[in-house]
Amino acid sequence: xxxxxxxxxxxxxxxxxxxxxxxxxxxxxxxxxxxxxxxxxxxxxxxxxxxxxxxxxxxxxxxxxxxxxxxxxxxxxxxxxxxxxxxxxxxxxxxxxxxxxxxxxxxxxxxxxxxxxxxxxxxxxxxxxxxxxxxxxxxxxxxxxxxxxxxxxxxxxxxxxxxxxxxxxxxxxxxxxxxxxxxxxxxxxxxxxxxxxxxxxxxxxxxxxxxxxxxxxxxxxxxxxxxxxxxxxxxxxxxxxxxxxxxxxxxxxxxxxxxxxxxxxxxxxxxxxxxxxxxxxxxxxxxxxxxxxxxxxxxxxxxxxxxxxxxxxxxxxxxxxxxxxxxxxxxxxxxxxxxxxxxxxxxxxxxxxxxxxxxxxxxxxxxxxxxxxxxxxxxxxxxxxxxxxxxxxxxxxxxxxxxxxxxxxxxxxxxxxxxxxxxxxxxxxxxxxxxxxxxxxxxxxxxxxxxxxxxxxxxxxxxxxxxxxxxxxxxxxxx
Numbered sequence: 001x002x003x004x005x006x007x008x009x010x011x012x013x014x015x016x017x018x019x020x021x022x023x024x025x026x027x028x029x030x031x032x033x034x035x036x037x038x039x040x041x042x043x044x045x046x047x048x049x050x051x052x053x054x055x056x057x058x059x060x061x062x063x064x065x066x067x068x069x070x071x072x073x074x075x076x077x078x079x080x081x082x083x084x085x086x087x088x089x090x091x092x093x094x095x096x097x098x099x100x101x102x103x104x105x106x107x108x109x110x111x112x113x114x115x116x117x118x119x120x121x122x123x124x125x126x127x128x129x130x131x132x133x134x135x136x137x138x139x140x141x142x143x144x145x146x147x148x149x150x151x152x153x154x155x156x157x158x159x160x161x162x163x164x165x166x167x168x169x170x171x172x173x174x175x176x177x178x179x180x181x182x183x184x185x186x187x188x189x190x191x192x193x194x195x196x197x198x199x200x201x202x203x204x205x206x207x208x209x210x211x212x213x214x215x216x217x218x219x220x221x222x223x224x225x226x227x228x229x230x231x232x233x234x235x236x237x238x239x240x241x242x243x244x245x246x247x248x249x250x251x252x253x254x255x256x257x258x259x260x261x262x263x264x265x266x267x268x269x270x271x272x273x274x275x276x277x278x279x280x281x282x283x284x285x286x287x288x289x290x291x292x293x294x295x296x297x298x299x300x301x302x303x304x305x306x307x308x309x310x311x312x313x314x315x316x317x318x319x320x321x322x323x324x325x326x327x328x329x330x331x332x333x334x335x336x337x338x339x340x341x342x343x344x345x346x347x348x349x350x351x352x353x354x355x356x357x358x359x360x361x362x363x364x365x366x367x368x369x370x371x372x373x374x375x376x377x378x379x380x381x382x383x384x385x386x387x388x389x390x391x392x393x394x395x396x397x398x399x400x401x402x403x404x405x406x407x408x409x410x411x412x413x414x415x416x417x418x419x420x421x422x423x424x425x426x427x428x429x430x431x432x433x434x435x436x437x438x439x440x441x442x443x444x445x446x447x448x449x450x451x452x453x454x455x456x457x458x459x460x461x462x463x464x465x466x467x468x469x470x471x472x473x474x475x476x477x478x479x
């Protein structure tokens with residue numbers, strides 16, 4: 001048995017696959033053996049040399065495709081899905097929007113796990129490795145399995161983009177894992193996103209704002225229109241977080257045109273009391289993700305879960321739901337890191353646009369945290385002038401005179417240069433070459449008595465990726 005098949009077996013922790021392997025006539029057995037031997041009828045012969053031998057080969061191929069290379073069509077991925085005969089055999093929830101997609105997906109994932117469901121989740125972006133994007137029951141797809149699955153996909157579809165290839169690999173992996181529920185977070189927009197290339201039963205729409213204008217349009221209405229095309233035939237419901245008027249009108253019209261029920265996540269009258277976020281917070285524990293803005297992300301997930309339970313005749317168990325909400329975790333969402341290796345306490349937050357920066361600042365004030373320092377960088381297309389203005393207004397409001405450390409985000413053409421960024425700040429800044437140098441400067445700057453007073457790292461998910469490369473263990477929830 002080759003490494004890829006062994007990895008797939010480990011990915012499926014219950015005994016179902018082990019039992020089916022004893023039954024030679026089992027379709028699943030045949031599929032597993034096909035994947036293990038990298039055999040594809042009419043497409044990939046035993047004598048053919050696989051394109052990839054190691055996970056590093058797969059990663060190098062992905063890098064060659066270009067993370068930011070986009071060709072906004074669905075024909076390639078739909079053709080690959082058809083050739084591989086990939087059809088999810090369980091309910092699928094797609095999550096689109098501008099802000100809160102990852103958090104809403106995570107809350108729903110955690111609720112389903114707490115209820116004993118086997119759950120596959122696909123998220124983006126990753127911090128260190130693309131293996132972070134595909135998880136089954138909160139376990140990353142093993143690297144050996146990536147090799148086997150990527151070879152099978154490439155044998156039928158060599159023209160897929162970065163995001164398309166990873167999406168098809170995820171569908172192939174989940175098809176072997178006997179999930180009860182799949183959750184797909186969209187990458188960009190909705191109309192041409194790879195996660196829209198296959199059927200979803202339920203759609204969640206998080207708050208829509210101005211972002212990715214070069215691809216989605218220059219106005220909120222245009223951007224909302226693109227994302228609204230994720231609403232498609234045969235869905236049984238759409239759940240939307242509160243939206244600006246222009247966005248809500250577009251979503252409502254699209255849902256009506258397809259005769260699909262649209263639920264407003266803030267309309268608690270649509271739900272029984274035990275499906276209210278306030279009920280869960282009052283009767284059990286607080287949310288695992290901090291910040292007032294996370295309450296609506298949690299409510300969106302909660303309404304989605306209630307609708308799934310109604311549709312598929314599952315029990316809604318308030319205790320399990322509250323447990324899921326309390327245990328939800330996603331790296332880089334107001335994540336606390338205790339002092340370590342001569343470094344002060346840190347708060348890692350992926351705030352990278354105006355909306356999320358306002359949420360970060362509101363959470364700092366809500367939690368009564370006044371940071372001891374800031375490590376910051378951002379992308380040029382994320383309105384750096386306004387991000388800096390928001391930060392400096394916050395510093396002035398709380399009379400904070402703290403070290404501001406700017407660094408270059410490497411290997412990213414969209415990243416602003418720290419010298420340009422420094423000109424936007426009125427306060428004094430210090431420029432470092434990289435994250436390691438910034439953290440060393442931080443450790444020398446923060447006094448012993450302030451080690452438990454957190455410093456903030458924010459401005460870009462890619463910036464956080466530089467931190468997690470140095471401290472990969474912090475991608476996991478501390479216990």
